[in-house]
Every structure is written in structure tokens, then in C-alpha cells.
Amino acid sequence: MVATSHDVMPDIELYQPTDEENALALAATLGQEGWLLAGGQDTFGWLKDRNKHPSAMIELTRIDAWKGITETADGIEIGALTTLTDIVNDPLIQSRYSLLSTAASRVASPQIRNVGTLGGNLNQDARCWYYRRGLDCYRAGGNICYADSPEGLNREHALFGQSRCVAVSPSDTAPALVALDATMVVSSENGQRLIDAEDYFVGPAVDIVNMTVLRPGEILTAIRLPNTWANAEFYFEKVADRNVWDFALVNVAAAIKVSGGNIEDARIACGAVECVPRRLTNVESAIKGKARSEDTANQVASLASDGARALNYNHFKIPLMENLVKRAIRG
Amino acid sequence: MSGPTSTPFTSAYMPEALAQGAAEFGWEAKKGRARQRNGSKVTGLGIGQGYHNAGRSGMDGIVRLMPDGRLAVHSGVGNLGTYSYASTSRAAAEVLKIPWDRTDVIAGRTDNHLPMTSAQDGSNSIFTNTRTNFGAAQDLLAKMKEIAAMDLGGAAEDYDIENERVFQIADSSVGMTYAQVAQRGMELGGKFTGQAEVPEEMSEFSKLSVSRLAGSALMGLFKDSRHNNNPPGFVVTFTEIELDLETGKFEILELVSIAECGTVVHPQGLANQLRGGAVWGIGLSALERHLYDPQNGMPASTGYWQSKVPTILDTPLQITTGWVDLPDPENPVGARGIGEPAMGGVSAALNGAIADALGGHLFNAAPVTTDMIINHLAGTSESAKPLAQNNFRG
Numbered sequence A: 001m002v003a004t005s006h007d008v009m010p011d012i013e014l015y016q017p018t019d020e021e022n023a024l025a026l027a028a029t030l031g032q033e034g035w036l037l038a039g040g041q042d043t044f045g046w047l048k049d050r051n052k053h054p055s056a057m058i059e060l061t062r063i064d065a066w067k068g069i070t071e072t073a074d075g076i077e078i079g080a081l082t083t084l085t086d087i088v089n090d091p092l093i094q095s096r097y098s099l100l101s102t103a104a105s106r107v108a109s110p111q112i113r114n115v116g117t118l119g120g121n122l123n124q125d126a127r128c129w130y131y132r133r134g135l136d137c138y139r140a141g142g143n144i145c146y147a148d149s150p151e152g153l154n155r156e157h158a159l160f161g162q163s164r165c166v167a168v169s170p171s172d173t174a175p176a177l178v179a180l181d182a183t184m185v186v187s188s189e190n191g192q193r194l195i196d197a198e199d200y201f202v203g204p205a206v207d208i209v210n211m212t213v214l215r216p217g218e219i220l221t222a223i224r225l226p227n228t229w230a231n232a233e234f235y236f237e238k239v240a241d242r243n244v245w246d247f248a249l250v251n252v253a254a255a256i257k258v259s260g261g262n263i264e265d266a267r268i269a270c271g272a273v274e275c276v277p278r279r280l281t282n283v284e285s286a287i288k289g290k291a292r293s294e295d296t297a298n299q300v301a302s303l304a305s306d307g308a309r310a311l312n313y314n315h316f317k318i319p320l321m322e323n324l325v326k327r328a329i330r331g
Numbered sequence B: 001m002s003g004p005t006s007t008p009f010t011s012a013y014m015p016e017a018l019a020q021g022a023a024e025f026g027w028e029a030k031k032g033r034a035r036q037r038n039g040s041k042v043t044g045l046g047i048g049q050g051y052h053n054a055g056r057s058g059m060d061g062i063v064r065l066m067p068d069g070r071l072a073v074h075s076g077v078g079n080l081g082t083y084s085y086a087s088t089s090r091a092a093a094e095v096l097k098i099p100w101d102r103t104d105v106i107a108g109r110t111d112n113h114l115p116m117t118s119a120q121d122g123s124n125s126i127f128t129n130t131r132t133n134f135g136a137a138q139d140l141l142a143k144m145k146e147i148a149a150m151d152l153g154g155a156a157e158d159y160d161i162e163n164e165r166v167f168q169i170a171d172s173s174v175g176m177t178y179a180q181v182a183q184r185g186m187e188l189g190g191k192f193t194g195q196a197e198v199p200e201e202m203s204e205f206s207k208l209s210v211s212r213l214a215g216s217a218l219m220g221l222f223k224d225s226r227h228n229n230n231p232p233g234f235v236v237t238f239t240e241i242e243l244d245l246e247t248g249k250f251e252i253l254e255l256v257s258i259a260e261c262g263t264v265v266h267p268q269g270l271a272n273q274l275r276g277g278a279v280w281g282i283g284l285s286a287l288e289r290h291l292y293d294p295q296n297g298m299p300a301s302t303g304y305w306q307s308k309v310p311t312i313l314d315t316p317l318q319i320t321t322g323w324v325d326l327p328d329p330e331n332p333v334g335a336r337g338i339g340e341p342a343m344g345g346v347s348a349a350l351n352g353a354i355a356d357a358l359g360g361h362l363f364n365a366a367p368v369t370t371d372m373i374i375n376h377l378a379g380t381s382e383s384a385k386p387l388a389q390n391n392f393r394g
């Protein structure tokens, strides 16, 4: 029985494995019932609001093998349990993949970054306030969307990929990882799956209750960054109401390779405009071969919002997104 | 019932405050910067005035001169981080010319036997409660002189105080220490110790406190009468911002707030009020909002982070403060309150600066949030509804 008192922690069976094997075995046995707990910065909000009721939790923070940053033959590997603060301060990431350290530095607040992990940041749930309030919307298994309704308050919601649900990807690190062409290492008792960052996140048309392809029994254990995008020219910018302790209204992450003054290759992704980090392939191909300049930026910026459908209150995200993409290209 | 009346201010020195603010900010040199472009950024300047009526009267005062010669000021004023209990008690210490470290403020709990004090709201504390402490200290002083005259000869008016002694003006060697006066008062009892002649008009609550304290010290008691007119608290704010036309975000480059609140009693407390009020004003004009889902009647500002109170990174690196410091005639120490005005000045200046940067009289609403600025700049289509903030517009 889950306790219903509002004054105490609900009854939860807490598992604290100290090695990988145990954790994966617990994840396999508990399946859907085993809530993975990392830094708790997303989780505890759900519990505090009494809007999710996990019966068991598997705390992952004691597993040292899933923490830290190591150099590999073709790039670096970051344990999913590494804290955001450690990522911000890591010299290897700062020197080669500063796009990620910058993005991580803009997450939430110093307190949250000190305990919040990269894995938790990537797997955090939608921030749609109707959903967080515990309403019975589509994402919560119900049969209605409160946000995409004639009077819905959807200033923070999606411009793209709307499919009954219009919640956005809230993460600041996710677009950076898509731009860096990262690979997600997903482990389970059956072994490992390697998934491109871009394919890791899914929208409501694919799965309306989960934001990633992660299945029960699986744990995101590491993130790999390939050498291909190391030391590219990077741009990250986030616009939020407040300068700290606030989610993005729109963010942009760009990795651009320039050679002889011209753009050789680029990967650009925006957060908070779709349920997944939105990769802007049309912009990427439009700028290839062109100078990284104000002119190029002005020419292609409007492509960024191609296909956007504004809701009641989020029209501003269209020019904002275009402007941020312009700034990313201009550098 | 009569209709609204217009009550004159007890005093007001707004021209002085504006002149001081303009000088501190460097208005003459800076005014040409309005609407200057710097890449995607544009400068906006704003001047704001904040006002709140800032003072009440009619409360009670209780002070005691203890047998060891220390002064005890009983005060119901709270501490909202403003140290008002200290600054208001200071009026009594100054009347009695007793060092602050020989003064004890007895506060914080009703069972400390406190006088009826005004609620700590509406910027009133300094005006209201310096009146009572000043009055109670005057009563105590009169009793001290009366005791000295009784024991050492002459009339009460022949005595003065200095260095914690009551002495004859004609011959300062004739006198008593504060401790001696207090002990003598306790021997005499009656009106000197709160056992008789307690002011009839004091509130029941204060009388109860006096009865509990009766006999414990030489006591000064006071029932404040009503003042005339309206004591104002004013703040003038000057600000310069740089607004990025591509992101809708702005940075406050400079912020100067000048208080016009009578005589300054506690400069550090006042500077803190002005800085705290500035953060509050920034929240009011740029960030804080209450939203409701009109269809379902649900409050949408769920959770503290959703209320968007300013963070330290949303405030300027430096907030410059100053004050006019001219006395108000209806307060014995010349002071008027400051609390709300510190927010109002900043809020108005910031709204003005945002509108200035964007080149017009815009929005007529607070807060002006990033989405509003971007929509305005992009000339976003008619279908974009303005978000009903801080009200319930269905």
C-alpha cells in the first residue's frame, strides 16, 4: 500500500546496488515497478507533489563504474551518473567538447547541477505544467490534452511534432548531444544497445507516455562523444525567463566545422520547441559550403522554423528560434 | 460616510530626490544614450517614482530604567530582516543619551510584556514606533528629573542628563547615576514603577504588560496621540538597461535608488531596504506572474520556480543607494517609512526603460516578459493572444 499522507515520504522500497550486475538484475526483476533514481532532482518533485507513486526505486548513484569521464580510442565516454557540475568543470570536455560543458552550465541552478546527473537530465520527464499537476492527460495515460485546447496555457509548449501531446523536451544537454552526434549506451541484463542521441528521444506520435526509447529493465549507463566533432566551432545559447534556475523557452546547440572560411559541415539542434531535441537538417544543408557570416545567417534563419505550428501563446518561439539559429551561424 | 478626501503630506522633498538621483546617475551625460544601438542590443533609460503612505500613530510605548542603570525598550516590532526593532528603539536611547550597548531591546515574544505596536507592514514601522519609544523615553526622563529634584532639591527643570547621570544644570557635581535614580524610583513605587497612574488610554494589552512589569524598574509609559496628515515614503530610481532585440532579454547596467523618507535613522538598514526593494521591483516589472487556466480555473503558477522571483543573476551587479535626509515635522526623530516605495521606484523605472529601448509607450502591464518583447518586435500575428498575467481574464 502506498501511503497517502501528505506529510511524509510515501512508502517506497529503496534498493541501493553498489555494482553494475546487481543494478541490472534489479532493473530486470522490478521492470516497470523499479523507478531509476539518480540525483533525484526530477524525481523528488514528482514525489513531493504526490503525482507519481513508484512502489520501488533503484538508486544508481553508488555505482562508480557509471561515473566519470574517460578518453577512448574514438572520443570520450561519460558515465551517465556523472553530475552536471563535474561535466561543467571537466578539462577534457571543456577543451574538446565545450558545447556540452556550456550547455550543462546553463541547466537549472548550481545546487541542482551539483546533484543532478547527465543521465537524469537526459531522461527527465516533460515539464508541461498540466501534466506535472497530476492531471489525467494523454501523457498520463488519459484521454485529453489540456495544453492544446482553445484556452490552454501553452506558452512553453511545442511548435513541432504535435501529436495529441504538445509537451517539449526540457533538457539543455540533449540538443548539445544531438549536435555532437553522441551515442547512448543502454545496458540491460541482455547486454548493451548503442543508440544515436538523435534516435534516443521520441515524440508523442511514437510513444505518448515515454520520452525516450528506453524500455523497462534498461539503464542508460554512458554517453559517448565521437572524435568527429571534437574541437569544432561551437555555439550554445539558451533563452529563459530567468538567467538561472529556469527551463529554456528555446535553446540552440550548434557544432560547425569551418575550413578555409567556409562551412564544411554542421549539426544544429534546438530544445524546447518539440518533444525531442529538434535537429535542423534543412538549415545544416543550406549553410554547407557557405561562409560562416552574418549574410549566411540571415539567408537561412527562416528555414529554422519551417513547418512550425503555433498554439495559443507560443508564437514568440518562432522568431526566437530563428534569431537563435541566426546567432549560432553568425557565431 | 464622506467620500474620498485629500490629505496633505506631512512633508515631501521629491524635487530634491530627483535632483540627487540625476546627479548620482549622471543623467545629463547619459540621457543621449537612450535608444543607441550596439549590435543587436539597444539602450533604454528609465526614471521611476515610488510612493507609499508610510506612517501611523496611536500605539503605546513602554521603557524601563533598570536598577543596574541599563535601559530596556519593550517593542512589539518584528524583524523581517530589516532590524526595525532596533532602529525604532534607538529613539528612546537617544532621548536618554544612553549608549546603544547599554540598551536592551526586549522583543520577539508577547510574554516579554510588550506594548501594543503597529503591524510591521505598509512601510509604517519607523514613523509609528519611534513616536511611541520617543514618548515613553520622555516620560521616563521627566520622572528621572522629578526624583532628582525630590532628593537633591530644586525643580525638575533645573536638571539635565549626560553620561548616564541626572545632574543640576547649575552645578553638575550634584546628581545621581542612572542606576541610583532607578533604585530610588523602585523605592518610591506608585507612578514611578507602573503601579499607579498608568495612562488611561493605553490599550488593554499594554496595560496587562505594564501590570506584569509593575515594580520591577523605573518605568516610562506613553500613549501616542494621533498625528495629522499623511507621512509619505518616496523613492526615485534611475536605470539604464541594454535590451537584446534578438532574444528579448535585457541586462540592467545601472540602477540608482534615492530614498526620501525623512531623517535617516539606520543607514545600513535603509540601504538594505532599497536593495531588497529593487529586487522586488525587478520581479514585479520583468518576471513574477500569476497565471490561471481560465477554462479549468486552475492556478498555473505551480511550484516556487514557476513564480519566477528574480534570481541573483537577474539583478544588476551593483545597486547604488542614497537618501535626501531631511526631517519630517510630524515625527520626533524626523523619520518616515520606506519599504514598498523601494519596489515602486524600481518597477516604474524598469518598465520605462524597457519601453524606451523599444521606442514607445508600450505594454501598460507588468510584468513585461521575454515573450511579450519578442512578439512586439516580431510584430507577431493577431492570432497570438497576450497571456493574461496576474489576473483572471477569461
Ligand SMILES: Cc1cc2nc3c(=O)[nH]c(=O)nc-3n(C[C@H](O)[C@H](O)[C@H](O)COP(=O)(O)OP(=O)(O)OC[C@H]3O[C@@H](n4cnc5c(N)ncnc54)[C@H](O)[C@@H]3O)c2cc1C
Pocket: A035, A036, A037, A038, A039, A040, A041, A042, A043, A044, A045, A060, A080, A081, A106, A107, A108, A109, A112, A115, A116, A117, A118, A119, A120, A121, A122, A123, A124, A125, A170, A171, A172, A173, A214, A218, A219, A220, A221, A245, A246, A247, A248, B305
Ligand atoms: C527548478 C528546476 C529547474 C530546472 N531547470 C532545468 C534547466 O534549466 N535545464 C535542464 O536541462 N533541466 C532543468 N531541470 C531539470 C534538472 O536538471 C533535472 O531534473 C536533473 O538534471 C535530473 O537529474 P537527476 O540525476 O537529479 O535525475 P533523477 O530525478 O534522479 O532522474 C530523472 C529521471 O531520469 C531517469 N533516470 C535517471 N538516471 C537514469 C539513467 N541512468 N538511465 C535511465 N533513466 C534514468 C529517472 O528514472 C527519472 O525518471 C530543472 C529542475 C528543476 C527542479
Ligand code: SF4
Pocket: A126, A128, A129, A130, A131, A137, A138, A139, A140, A144, A145, A146, A147, A148, A164, A165, A166, A167
Ligand atoms: S501537452 Fe502533453 S503533457 Fe501537457 S497536457 Fe497535453 S498531453 Fe499532457
